[in-house]
Amino acid sequence: MGKGWCLFFLFWPIAAVVSCAMAPWIGWSFPYDNAQAASNLGIRIDGLFYLILVITAIVFVGTQAAIVYALWRGANNREERADCVHGNHKLELVWSIIPGIILLFLAIYQMNIWADFRIKKYYPEVAVKDPIAEVTARQFEWRFRYPAIGKKLQQKPQPDDLHSVNELHVPFGKPVMIQLRSDDVQHSFFLPALRIKQDALPGLQIPVWFEANKPGTYDLVCAELCGWGHYKMKAHVIVQPEDEYQNYLKTLTEQQFYDGLGKIAATENDSESEATEK
Ligand SMILES: [Cu+2]
Secondary structure, eight states: OHHHHHHHHHHHHHHHHHHHHHHHHHTOSSSSTTTOOSBHHHHHHHHHHHHHHHHHHHHHHHHHHHHHHHHHHHHHOTTOOOOOOTTOHHHHHHHHHHHHHHHHHHHHHTHHHHHHHHOGGGSOHHHHHSOOEEEEEETTEEEEEEOOTTSOOOSSOOTTOEEEESEEEEESSSOEEEEEEESSSOEEEEEGGGTEEEEEOBTOOEEEEEOBOSOEEEEEEEOSOOSTTGGGOEEEEEEEOHHHHHHHHHHHHHHHHBOSSSSBOOOSOHHHHSOOOO
């Protein structure tokens, strides 16, 4: 059975490398467009993931090769005894310091990405000064509140705010920011295609920014087990050109303020409050 074990341990690193290499082509990798993220930050996060994948792959293949070598040698020569290395300080130091250096390297290497993603000071200015919408997670749906066209998002809901449920529209090719909050329990705002994920916590308003780099309809899911209907908490993020996005806001305005008499009811926004014949 000695050589059988050699084959068994040889099989796994080969299977792992082959399946990782094939993954993007058979849909086992990251979602969307041949595993390419739909946001610029997402592409950098993917790069980080692949770097960690390569490091762990080298360690995995290396340790498997050592196991196979030892088993092969043992299977060929049953008389040979292995050395006991228990208490070998030199070895202990080597396998503590090398992973330590790798972890330190990763921690330093990813600092810029982390800062750009999470530290408000580094957010794109254009996104920070004009948050696009307030996103409220609640059992079990996503609610969106946009400011009226031409206005800024206010902390408190305004009478002329625009509302939608489970469908968020954003323009593409420019950084946008949302204010994330929760009405009840802990949820998590997760855009797999854009590699954006942020918990929503009751009592907190958390800014999240992203820049979608291609138009499309992407899933927005809740990544926190937030109750019995958690699986139903799905929405779509529709990424579209700026003019289509503005049209969408106009349609929302018309739908919400239509007074039933062929006119758009007066809102505080002058440009949108003009009576429009239907
Ligand atoms: Cu949830």
